[in-house]
Amino acid sequence: MSVLSELEPKKVFHYFEELCKIPHGSYNTKAISDYCMQFAADRGLEAEQDDTNNVIIRKNGTAGYEESAPVIIQGHLDMVCEKMPEVEHDFEKDPLDLQIEDGFVTANGTTLGGDDGIAIAMALAVLDSDNIPHPPIEAVFTTEEEVGMEGARNLDFSKIKGNMVINIDSEEEGILTVGCAGGFRFDAMLPVAYEPVNGTVLSVHIHGLSGGHSGAMIHLQRGNANKLMGRLLNHIRLQQSVRLVELGGGNKDNVIPADHTAKIAVTDAEAVKALIREMEQIWKQEFGKDEQGLTVDITETAADQMMDETSTDRVIAYLDLMPDGVAAFEREIEGQVETSLNAGVVKTEAEQVVVTHLVRSSVESKKAELKERLYRLVRMLGADGIDRDEYPAWAYKADSVLRRRMVEVFKEVYGKEPQVVTIHAGLECGIFMGKRPELDCVSIGPDLFDIHSYNERMDIKSVERTYKYLLEVLKAMK
Numbered sequence: 001m002s003v004l005s006e007l008e009p010k011k012v013f014h015y016f017e018e019l020c021k022i023p024h025g026s027y028n029t030k031a032i033s034d035y036c037m038q039f040a041a042d043r044g045l046e047a048e049q050d051d052t053n054n055v056i057i058r059k060n061g062t063a064g065y066e067e068s069a070p071v072i073i074q075g076h077l078d079m080v081c082e083k084m085p086e087v088e089h090d091f092e093k094d095p096l097d098l099q100i101e102d103g104f105v106t107a108n109g110t111t112l113g114g115d116d117g118i119a120i121a122m123a124l125a126v127l128d129s130d131n132i133p134h135p136p137i138e139a140v141f142t143t144e145e146e147v148g149m150e151g152a153r154n155l156d157f158s159k160i161k162g163n164m165v166i167n168i169d170s171e172e173e174g175i176l177t178v179g180c181a182g183g184f185r186f187d188a189m190l191p192v193a194y195e196p197v198n199g200t201v202l203s204v205h206i207h208g209l210s211g212g213h214s215g216a217m218i219h220l221q222r223g224n225a226n227k228l229m230g231r232l233l234n235h236i237r238l239q240q241s242v243r244l245v246e247l248g249g250g251n252k253d254n255v256i257p258a259d260h261t262a263k264i265a266v267t268d269a270e271a272v273k274a275l276i277r278e279m280e281q282i283w284k285q286e287f288g289k290d291e292q293g294l295t296v297d298i299t300e301t302a303a304d305q306m307m308d309e310t311s312t313d314r315v316i317a318y319l320d321l322m323p324d325g326v327a328a329f330e331r332e333i334e335g336q337v338e339t340s341l342n343a344g345v346v347k348t349e350a351e352q353v354v355v356t357h358l359v360r361s362s363v364e365s366k367k368a369e370l371k372e373r374l375y376r377l378v379r380m381l382g383a384d385g386i387d388r389d390e391y392p393a394w395a396y397k398a399d400s401v402l403r404r405r406m407v408e409v410f411k412e413v414y415g416k417e418p419q420v421v422t423i424h425a426g427l428e429c430g431i432f433m434g435k436r437p438e439l440d441c442v443s444i445g446p447d448l449f450d451i452h453s454y455n456e457r458m459d460i461k462s463v464e465r466t467y468k469y470l471l472e473v474l475k476a477m478k
Helices: 009-018 032-040 114-127 150-154 225-237 269-291 309-319 364-380 403-415 429-437 460-476
Strands: 045-051 055-059 072-077 098-101 105-109 137-142 164-168 176-179 182-191 194-196 200-207 240-250 262-264 295-301 305-307 325-329 339-347 352-361 384-391 420-422 440-443 457-459
Touching: 009 032, 009 105, 009 114, 009 182, 009 460, 032 045, 032 055, 032 114, 055 105, 055 114, 072 114, 072 429, 114 137, 114 460, 150 429, 164 403, 164 429, 176 403, 182 309, 182 364, 200 225, 200 269, 225 240, 225 262, 225 269, 225 309, 225 339, 240 309, 269 295, 305 309, 309 364, 309 384, 325 364, 339 364, 352 364, 364 384, 384 429, 403 440, 403 460, 429 440, 457 460
Parallel strands: 072 137, 072 164, 164 440, 176 420
Antiparallel strands: 045 055, 055 137, 098 105, 105 457, 176 440, 182 352, 182 384, 194 305, 200 262, 200 295, 240 262, 240 305, 240 339, 325 339, 339 352
């Protein structure tokens, strides 16, 4: 049974609901890529799919637009898969459980994938139309955007004719994004050794934090469960004997982690429990109303082995000392984050604990500085690290025909000026322009809230207005 069938624009929400029936987390995009190829075949549209499941669909311009310059409509096929701990949902095979609530589309206990399913739905609605005036369209759907923009990196730009790119991967209506931060991932690899467990084993679970997008929401100073656990463990270590058994927190490096569980072996369990409760109260005072759900659970458990003293000290020191959050604000744009990093994932492996960071900056020298600091820290602790998936910033283009046209159309549609901004998040436009510097890119999108979290929601009326704006932009591109 359709949940969104009564919503406008009907075709956009129809295709969004169809996409939500297909599991499409990062690295699980073959089925949704095949769906797009079948969509094109059913309508006689030219299309191609590459080895990384990127899809390009082409449609000729409508009457009077046949010789107009092609316009690229671009979005990504993969979504971030996050769910509430108590929700049973298999992102590998289960469709999303869509709901309509107070003017928003949400998914029951999981991420919605409005980032970036709404872009694909809007593009498919345009491609399926027979009454929308538009220039030649190249719909470019990439994969694995959420895990390093791998699809964009592998995209063969010799297959693409257009130079104007309308990217629909922004989350705030009324804003034209014309630049973004670059970034890279860094894995700190902390070696560990074990010995037989001694003492009482406690499982300490930090949870109930807000989480959220590690770029767009990093300035909100939400609690990072991995960083908080480092602070808590160091607080304990300074006053009581403690050894790590195992620990882990976060699932995605581009999500501010909302929970972390550490198992520790202690000699005085009651004293350690008191220290944990003490720190919990300190956090509640520090965060105030911003993290009202913050909770620390303590249970006694069992284990056969624990990390030795050197390993324990190394891991706790790294989690406590690692930089995290906003590192610098832009000097020319008030309130805009320039440089940040997010310790998104901590996991215990057989012989090491791995901490994965996502570093972002619009200034290459600041990005390089953070890379040097992370390498220096791991090596001082007798560990190692590796940086990967580096991508460039998307620099503001002073002379942009597309931006001027979209500003003009925005004023006609909305009766006011749009905000024209650069953002502290990664967009594929940076990868595209690195390959084709002559590209002219603007990113737009409807209002999406709490993306990359199970509280994600999409404003229905904002989708309708944004789609109308997109159609007017296409109409103006004669």
